[in-house]
Amino acid sequence: MNLEQIVQRLCAAPGLSGREDDARAAAMNILEELELGNCSVTPLGSLICRSNMGGERPVMLEAHLDQVGMVVTRVEEGFLHVANCGGIDRRLLPAQRVTVHTASGPRACVVASTPPHLKGDDEGPAKWEDILIDTGYSAEEAGEIFAPGDTITPQAGFVNLQGSRISSPALDDRAGCAAVLWAAKLLKEAGYNRPLVLALCSFEELGGQGAATAAFAEAPRCCYAVDVSFAAASGIPEAKCGKLAQGPMVGVAPIMNREMTQVMLAIAKENGILTQLEVMGGSTGTDADKIVSAVGGIPTALLSIPQRNMHTPVEVVDLQDIENTARLMALAVMGGDR
Amino acid sequence: MMELLELTRELCALPGISGEEGKVAEYITNCIKDCCEYKIDLLGNILAWKKGKNPAGKKLLLNAHMDEVGFTVCFINSDGTLRVHPVGGVDAAVVVGRRVLVGEKLLPGVVGTTPIHLMDAAARDKGVKMDDLYIDIGVDSKEEAEKLVSLGDSVTFEPGFEAFGEGYLMGKALDDRAGCAMLIKLIQSELPYDCMFAFTVQEEIGCVGAKAAAYTLQPDLSIIVETTTAGDLAGVAESKKVCALNKGPVIPFMDRGTVYDREMYARAHRISREKGIACQTKEGVYGGTEGRSIQTAAGGAKVLAVSLPCRYLHSPSCVLAQQDMQEELKLLEYLIEEFAK
Incomplete structure (x- = not known):
């Protein structure tokens, strides 16, 4: 090794x-x-x-x-509301791939990105209370799979850059x-x-x-x-x-x-x-x-x-x-x- | 023959920003070469003529664009990081902190940013600007970077295609x-009437390819097969959702670029009702398609758009529902029968 x-x-x-x-x-x-x-x-x-x-x-x-990461605070209509766990930059969240660690195992999800028609011209990043995670499940299914307290980590894996640089x-x-x-x-x-x-x-x-x-x-x-x-x-x-x-x-x-x-x-x-x-x-x-x-x-x-x-x-x-x-x-x- | 899902996965994995659609075109021509006549025009559009069971009464064109949004390297900083310019409309917020692939060699890179610890409260609440972004490929000087990267090299998001949730897909x-x-699947199937297809280039920077393709093909009627923004997130007012996943393909009456042909619009919605295929319209006037270019090419054509509702368009994680794709493919078969006769 x-x-x-x-x-x-x-x-x-x-x-x-x-x-x-x-x-x-x-x-x-x-x-x-x-x-x-x-x-x-x-x-x-x-x-x-x-x-x-x-x-x-x-x-x-x-x-x-x-x-650092996030935790689920509430499940709504197939989406998850979250809070940060450690210092997380909200500016980086839109469309970020994440893994939600549920009682029944890890689930691939993605942070919702506000569609342009719902976004003001010079609006900053969404506040924590407005950040949503898209689970890809219906309201009913999501309610059964996800629960407040589930933890969330970024999905991006390990990659070698040039030389001996690595990213993860x-x-x-x-x-x-x-x-x-x-x-x-x-x-x-x-x-x-x-x-x-x-x-x-x-x-x-x-x-x-x-x-x-x-x-x-x-x-x-x-x-x-x-x-x-x-x-x-x-x-x-x-x-x-x-x-x-x-x-x-x-x-x-x-x-x-x-x-x-x-x-x-x-x-x-x-x-x-x-x-x-x-x-x-x-x-x-x-x-x-x-x-x-x-x-x-x-x-x-x-x-x-x-x-x-x-x-x-x-x-x-x-x-x-x-x-x-x-x-x-x-x-x-x-x-x-x- | 490959299933729709696998086909989509392989197509999404290919890099192809506007003007660099070669790999996508090569893949598509391999899929269709035994099923139709085709040529590649001077801009790189694939123009295809598919024989149906019967000669067409009306010249019908179905088109989809091959290019994706991305970036082009426009400057190399002295520390070896790369400045990029967006190709197509990309929100900087979906780019920062992401992994990308640079140039022909698909070098892995990351889009860097200032750590949150070193930003004051005001900076944390300010949106990211494209000018703030730089790509780090892991070298420390301009000289090292220049050995690997040239100005004008294309940059795409990492593929990361993934099925998730209950029948949803995400990917760039x-x-x-x-x-x-979907067009490949149609060409590979038996169609009731002769039909024309165009896989176009450079949609994201102003529908450049469609203009030329429509001039060459001069259709009577055209169906633009696209994706469209869905705002169906939790807590969004019904009046702001525009369209929603798992409710079938979206056939709009109008968007920011096109007023679609009223009769085609009505007939398409009628067919979907008659055939029991879920279908919705766009509840709001937003976005645009190649309809605007095809409508006005040569002497003009009647146009219709049939789009997949899609969340987080132009991001590394576009999300759509597999069921909508299946429904749209079925509907397109019926629409060919309706419009080409």
């Missing part, structure tokens, strides 16, 4: 915040196939994988498992999950024998509840968290972005552990791994914020994989960045003082 | 490959 296959398998499994079941099962299968440790699931649905336990507290490698929904943060799994594989191959915990956490898109509780339960001695962050693209201020294929964006923020970050940057330099700095003024808007203050405080470093089109069906990352993030994490775990 | 280009599929 190569890294691309891992990413692909993780992205193919849906996992809205609080409903990470399929994504978690996909990750668990990979962990078991690669024999990376013993898996368990927390009460909130985060996946924990422990290896070499005993003696000292473990190092934790963390990424979030959940993705949910690369935020399955790309990070893949980096964590790959780092664990590299550590295993290098014979790393100290306690290690991998945490693929639930609920990041709704506030990081999965990471806060997993960090509390596992009480690691330090943590490397992996998320995605903004990559430069047309129309985005350059100062807010990293660049694709230029290596992990290492988080520099008051909340991050400065020593871990400095050591990691030195290790990257020694090993010729490209990195970029992502400077933030306070907290980071990632699971790292929740992990830092868990238990009695956990020294934490953050690596972000640069990504374009975050929270859209066409998120784009570069496989090299995922690989370099994994390599850097593995080297930091082996070479860091902690 | 159902407008008007669904019409092409």
Whole structure:
């Protein structure tokens, strides 16, 4: 199994915040196939994988498992009313293909697009209360198949662009999950024998509840968290972005552990791994914020994989960045003082 | 012979924006070559003459257009992303965040946008403009992009044809490959009278092909086989729905481009009643068809449109009902009998 296959398998499994079941099962299968440790699931649905336990507290490698999407709020005349689950751009919804996860299995549906004759000249995107999903079923059938609370994820699948660029929904943060799994594989191959915990956490898109509780339960001695962050693209201020294929964006923020970050940057330099700095003024808007203050405080470093089109069906990352993030994490775990 | 559904699926999968209908035309000629006489005219229209059991009393033409809406690459940015210009009427909102195929090699690309996190509230409530859009094929410089893409290359939505729900279909280009599929089925069947068919080019940019085809064929009567916007969504007032899926083909009295022949309109609705085929009219004056061009070509022809009600036209996910296609195909057989005698 190569890294691309891992990413692909993780992205193919849906996992809205609080409903990470399929994504978690996909990750668990990979962990078991690669024999990376013993898996368990927390009460909130985060996946924990422990290896070499005993003696000292473990190092934790963390990424979030959940993705943004929508939930069904009401079924009307064969159409579904919805609410967002995480930050969804309403401008992108018209005619978007989606999968609705019902009690009787996944159903292909499409977001309705307002016909031109019902639309004003300079009208913005529909408000949430006016967004409808077309099920292709009659009122009666739809009432039996769909129910409030059913989750909705984008249908667009995985695609290879030129070179090592890939696009898929949910690369935020399955790309990070893949980096964590790959780092664990590299550590295993290098014979790393100290306690290690991998945490693929639930609920990041709704506030990081999965990471806060997993960090509390596992009480690691330090943590490397992996998320995605903004990559430069047309129309985005350059100062807010990293660049694709230029290596992990290492988080520099008051909340991050400065020593871990400095050591990691030195290790990257020694090993010729490209990195970029992502400077933030306070907290980071990632699971790292929740992990830092868990238990009695956990020294934490953050690596972000640069990504374009975050929270859209066409998120784009570069496989090299995922690989370099994994390599850097593995080297930091082996070479860091902690 | 291939079923209507499979035929539609294969036709929709082909890329063919206005002016680039070659692949579609090649597919169609392969389907009809043993069933009729045909030629391809200078613009790329397929003109076909089908022998029926009897010579026709009136020269009847049925036509459907082969082209689909899409884009053409008009500029390559320094970062290797592509700027595109729409070919035909496309709402930017159905394009942003979608996957597309670029050029002859069908390179996969994505239509990028600013992440929601980096937009203020006002920007989130503003509609997407075509000028904001760019296509990312995964290269980082103009030089790299130029090795793969040339200005003028066509861009289409990814096919993604899919049956869903209770007998519904979704896909790009159902407008008007669904019409092409029905005409192919008619040509492959035995018809009561001689009949002419035209698979036309460049409808989406102003019915260019139909004008030339109608001049060449000079029909007495013409039936435009099309798709038309249905507004039958939950919560839409009855007066705004215009037409609805699963209620049969739509035969309009008028749209934004054409006042259809009154007598043909009345006869078509009468035939559908007599034969027990569901049929509706368009409850509102919107949209248009090639009727406007055929009506005025050469010395003029009487025109009728028979359209499939279709949701989300000109998007990567047009939706129609299979039952409407079956009903329309049956109705067209009866209309040939009625109008060509």
